[in-house]
Amino acid sequence: KGVGMHEPLVDAEGFPRADIDLYQVRTARHNIICLQNDHKALMKQVEEALHKLHAREKEKHAKDEAEALAEAMSQNQSLPQAFAKVNAVSPGSPASVSGLQVDDEIVEFGSVNANNFQNLQNIATVVQHSEERPLSVTVIRGGRRVHVGLTPKRWAGKGLLG
Numbered sequence: 001k002g003v004g005m006h007e008p009l010v011d012a013e014g015f016p017r018a019d020i021d022l023y024q025v026r027t028a029r030h031n032i033i034c035l036q037n038d039h040k041a042l043m044k045q046v047e048e049a050l051h052k053l054h055a056r057e058k059e060k061h062a063k064d065e066a067e068a069l070a071e072a073m074s075q076n077q078s079l080p081q082a083f084a085k086v087n088a089v090s091p092g093s094p095a096s097v098s099g100l101q102v103d104d105e106i107v108e109f110g111s112v113n114a115n116n117f118q119n120l121q122n123i124a125t126v127v128q129h130s131e132e133r134p135l136s137v138t139v140i141r142g143g144r145r146v147h148v149g150l151t152p153k154r155w156a157g158k159g160l161l162g
Contacts, residue, residue: 093162104139
């Protein structure tokens, strides 16, 4: 009957309105206010939980970076044997998008490494079987070991990598 949360329950002369059920309106308003308070409390709990979650993630990320730096420092003393070298990367290709660069020396390409590499056909086989699926590629760049996530896929240019 046109009565919401803020409309007056009395007429111009200050008497209770006769066209509405005052008890029902007041009960409905009370229930709505209680639900709003419950919602605020719940949202506050969600916000606090999100803050804790993000703080934990930030700590974990910092710890992972420290471990990666320590690992990189220990690996700099003993860099693994590279079995191939990148001599060209086409702009806009999956290789370019993943961050692969010219003169990167490939240490691991998916399951291929210096121990089981025989010829470039090994890499071609891995690429064919990994189309649209991410591959882990490890290269030596500037004397440091770098991990690159590469996803072979069809693109405007030639091949699946470019």
